[in-house]
Amino acid sequence: MDPRHLVLAAGGPQTSALQTPAPWTGGDPVSAPHTRRLTTAQALVSFLSRQYTERDGRRQRLISATWGIFGHGNVAGIGQALVESGRAMPYLQGRNEQAMVHAAVGYARQCGRLSAHAVTTSIGPGATNLVTGAALATINHLPVLLLPGDTFATRPADPVLQQLEVPAAGDISVNDCLRPVSRYFDRITRPEALIPAALQAMRTLADPAETGAVTLALPQDVQAQAHDWPEEFFAERIWYVRRPAPDPYELDRAVRAVRSARRPLIVAGGGVHHSAAQETLAAFAAATRIPVASTQAGKGSLRHDHPADVGGIGHTGTATADELARTADLVIGIGTRYSDFTTASATLFPNPAVRFLNLNITGFDAHKLGALPLVADARTAIEALTAALAARNHRVDPSYETEYTDAKENWEQRVTAAFTADDPHTRPTQAQVLGLLDALVTEDDILINAAGSLPGDLHKLWRARSPHQYHVEYGYSCMGYEIPAAIGVQLAAPGRPVWALVGDGTYLMNPTEIVTAVQQELPVKLVILQNHGYASIGGLSETVGGERFGTAYRHRAADGSFTGPPLPVDLAANAGSLGMRVLRAKTVRDLREALAEARAADRPTCVYVETETADTVSGPPPAQAWWDVPVAETATRPSAVKAREEYDRHVADRRHHL
Secondary structure, three states, rough: OOHHHHHHHHOOOOOOOEEEEEEEOOEEEEEEEEEEEHHHHHHHHHHHOOOEEEEEOEEOEEEEOOOOOOOOOOOOHHHHHHHHHHHHEEEEOOHHHHHHHHHHHHHHHHOOOEEEEEEEEEOHHHHOHHHHHHHHHHOOOEEEEEEEEEEEOOOOOOOOOOOOOOOOOOOHHHHHOOOOOEEEEEEEHHHHHHHHHHHHHHHHOOOOOOEEEEEEEEHHHHHOOEEEEHHHOOOOEEEEEEOOOOHHHHHHHHHHHHHHOOOEEEOOHHHHHHOOHHHHHHHHHHOOOEEEEEOOOOOOOOOOOOEEEEEEEOOOOOOOHHHHHHHHOEEEOOOOOOHHHHHOOOOOOOOOEEEEEEEOOOOOHHHHHHHHEEEOOOHHHHHHHHHHHHHOOEEEHHHHHHHHHHHHHHHHHHHHHHHOOOOOOOOHHHHHHHHHHHHHHOOOOEEEEEEHHHHHHHHHHOOOOOOOEEEEEOOOOOOOOOOHHHHHHHHHHHOOOOOEEHHHHHHHOOOOOHHHHHHOOOEEEEEEEOEOOOOHHHHHHHOOOOOOOEEEOOOOOOOOOOOOEOOOOOOOHHHHHHHOOOEOOOHHHHHHHHHHHHHHHOOOEEEEEEOOOOOOOOOOOOOOOOOOOOOOOOOHHHHHHHHHHHHHHHHOOOOOOO
16 A cells, blocks of 8 residues: 555544644755744645644644645746655545545545645646535535646736737736635735745634635646745644633523524534534434434534434425424424525425524524524533523423424334345335445444535435435536545545445446545445436426426437437446446345445445336435425426426515514
8 A cells, every 4th residue: 555545544533543644844944043044835845744733632633634736836946845845745546636625535534634635736727627526515514625727927927828818907817707706815926925834824723613614726847946944944833623602681581592492403514523522412312302304515504313313405305304394383493504405495484483592503594584683602512401401491382392202103114115125136216225235334434425416315315324325516516526525535434434425327427436445445436326317407407397408318310309229338348447336226125235246445436336226116215305406487398388387486485574
């Protein structure tokens, strides 16, 4: 195994002891009494190797490794600095710049946002390939440090290869595309400007309210320029991740709101995981008996078998959670930003008396939906609420508890029916694939998904057994996230089974990091579900009058439509050609055996299965709440006319919560 992988694994979130990097002086050791002469790139890498986070008494590297693809914009700068750094800054080789960011994001999420990766690229397309990954990181509030190369600051030759020329402005480069998707952005046009910029970058990455993508654009000439750096710049720094407590006045209002509610409902979002508040939430729910629904990012906040867990909420939620939402008089949002999937496009909370109480570390999210805000760390706020309500022995009416527990039991029967395959010799449905996984995994397994029809099925059906098991990226729902994210998660959680679940559409978007998994000897498990097209968008297209146009992977028919035979694309062979071991499954029985074999494998392994999509085969329950995708207001085709009538009916139910 690559020794650098061993260093990275040792510094991961499952290690209790701090791994102190080997010291690196680099270059001319001392040029003045308290300075060190290094290039800008060398100084940055040395600085990053000495940054740590600490929360609840536990310390770890803030930037534990750097991903990189090199070109003329970074090979002689950051590339050379990484070579000199040796083991102080582990290097990871990627195949696609966007995928490197996805891997870094997967790592950061698995680390609870306390440790992150950097990503370095050349100028031009290498830099612009970062934009999608940066947007994903920022939307999901997950830290990643982006170090794109930039054009010459001194402009000795203008333009240089891959430079974007803007006639009206000489100080713009393609890296400016990263400004709106970064929580912090700076361009380092002189070596000494690195010092304040690097400190601001670390502050942002470690700030639980501000974190996301951070970009330091590095002109290629400045990267290689030497400077006398103060030794203090390279001193070990600890960035304490704070847990702000709630304001007493806001807490008092929150307690009164909970006590006066007859049908309260908790909506657990990703902030529960980021704050490591899962056990605190479980204790709060056990004490008050308030039911807990979860967003995609919040699923797994409670184990599926916790009495108060009622499953996913919103368009892809359970009938139990969505019916509770329709009658709730108090919705307690914890660490959620209330996306339209969660609120069913503002139609899910119709009770005229409904009020919102939002526990969130950011004031921006805490005030949404006209809520009473409780701006604080999720765990700290829940602890305060628990203590205040316990003093009054507060809990919901037993009849309300009986209502939702009975409804949950009924829903579980529907889940079991969707998971069950009566004939082991038939081709499995997508839900039955999940059922076979459900029967196989333990609380150690981690499932990763992001796009297509799988997120909906997982949100409705999956039985989460541990806080980190359910890893669905749905803030950006980015196709191509799953495979690189699995690599990042596996780096953060060595020894745990990590599954990347992808449909054929997602696989074709971004399979290249399979090579990275093979190179790093990471035993990720890839499950490819072949259904010959964009199943999720195909279904959506049909409901909004689009007639599944452009969603099938098929040959053209005589009339020009894509309704011919399926394309003869062999994704299993493709995965095998990239170095994976491939197991093909044709039936339910085959799949059960293949999944078990993959789970036990110590090398990257792919399970390939063609799923049954015929209408005669029972699948998961349909959507339990609406989602607003506007339908053509004028149309001649009957499907679109009918879809518009249905759309107008749902729009009438939408309301603003003020």
